[in-house]
Amino acid sequence: MPEEDFIISLGIESTAHTLGIGIIDSKGKEYSDVKSSYMPPFGEGIHPREAARHHSNKASSLIEEALKEAQLKPKDITLISFSRGPGMGPCLRTGAVIARSLSGFYNIPLVGVNHVVSHIEIGKILTKAKDPVILMVSGGTTQISSLVDDYYTIFGETLDISIGNCFDKFSREVGIHDPNNPWPGPVFDKVAAKGTEYFELPYSVKGMSVSFSGLLTAAIRLVKEEGVSIENAAYSLQETALSMLTEIAERAIAHTRAKELLVVGGFARNKRFQSMLQEICEDWQLKMLICPYRYASDNGTMIAWGGILQYKAAGSLKPEESLVLPDWRSDDVKIIW
Numbered sequence: 001m002p003e004e005d006f007i008i009s010l011g012i013e014s015t016a017h018t019l020g021i022g023i024i025d026s027k028g029k030e031y032s033d034v035k036s037s038y039m040p041p042f043g044e045g046i047h048p049r050e051a052a053r054h055h056s057n058k059a060s061s062l063i064e065e066a067l068k069e070a071q072l073k074p075k076d077i078t079l080i081s082f083s084r085g086p087g088m089g090p091c092l093r094t095g096a097v098i099a100r101s102l103s104g105f106y107n108i109p110l111v112g113v114n115h116v117v118s119h120i121e122i123g124k125i126l127t128k129a130k131d132p133v134i135l136m137v138s139g140g141t142t143q144i145s146s147l148v149d150d151y152y153t154i155f156g157e158t159l160d161i162s163i164g165n166c167f168d169k170f171s172r173e174v175g176i177h178d179p180n181n182p183w184p185g186p187v188f189d190k191v192a193a194k195g196t197e198y199f200e201l202p203y204s205v206k207g208m209s210v211s212f213s214g215l216l217t218a219a220i221r222l223v224k225e226e227g228v229s230i231e232n233a234a235y236s237l238q239e240t241a242l243s244m245l246t247e248i249a250e251r252a253i254a255h256t257r258a259k260e261l262l263v264v265g266g267f268a269r270n271k272r273f274q275s276m277l278q279e280i281c282e283d284w285q286l287k288m289l290i291c292p293y294r295y296a297s298d299n300g301t302m303i304a305w306g307g308i309l310q311y312k313a314a315g316s317l318k319p320e321e322s323l324v325l326p327d328w329r330s331d332d333v334k335i336i337w
């Protein structure tokens, strides 16, 4: 294994809506990070096959753009890394085909990494976190974990939909949208901030886990059946869902006595969530670390970085062993680096 070798890694992210290409080296220097996101038809969620088609159409131009921005040639790249899972089958397979082709054509070693672990690892290196409690909050995932005996042990997670998906679905149902952004997250933030009256909604914490689907239905009902304003319903939904997550975060902090809380995933950008977490971090005298926004949601750089860690510890993957793993859980990955 090339432990000491200098590596320049090109990462391919393609688990869901975004095709991302990023280049980073083994010292942590970033060269380029480009992405293109599939836009579902207005008011609809992702169609996996359409997203995969978007990724295969954009692949060669995005790879060219990433190399150009990095001022590198394909022969300068010494590792090809791709998201092996979890994610949508058609999207993952498209990314894997692109990775295998580049690896085979240019004779560059190939590695496949776990998408969620890569979200965590890029957050760790960019924030210089040492041994944090980790909140991974995104469009597909809601987990609280920390590294215990070489695994990101999940203390709690959502039992149904993710926090990002919960707010996105509410937004679509009640008509909150931004014509330039497929994800209503940022505009939901602004609408919820205008709410002034709290309406009671089901608060569902089970042990260290949470459940959002009943809450989502009840919040939509507030608007559609009870005539509550969208602002007040969004505000009530946000306060309830984020209090649930803050409660389990606080329990994980109390349990681990960690000194840092690291927040990763696209939902890390939610302002109200940041302020609630800041309060518990002050109470428990913890450092709150938020993954820089560009790298909080899906991106190729996190996959390139995850690939470097994986390759240094365990070497490359043969193409015939590189099948995608749509249901690959982050707590099944042994953290060997």
Ligand SMILES: Nc1ncnc2c1ncn2[C@@H]1O[C@H](COP(=O)(O)OP(=O)(O)OP(=O)(O)O)[C@@H](O)[C@H]1O
Residues within 6 Å of the ligand: 015, 016, 017, 115, 137, 138, 139, 140, 141, 163, 164, 165, 168, 183, 184, 185, 186, 189, 265, 266, 267, 268, 269, 270, 271, 296, 297, 298
């Ligand atoms: N400012 C914001 N506030 C709140 N949520 C946001 C904001 N910006 C984006 N989001 C949400 O973040 C999510 C997208 O994040 P990300 O790209 O990390 O998720 P994903 O890749 O879909 O999920 P996963 O990583 O689990 O596969 C969406 O649900 C989106 O609405």
Ligand SMILES: [Mg+2]
Residues within 6 Å of the ligand: 115, 119, 138, 297, 298
């Ligand atoms: Mg993601």
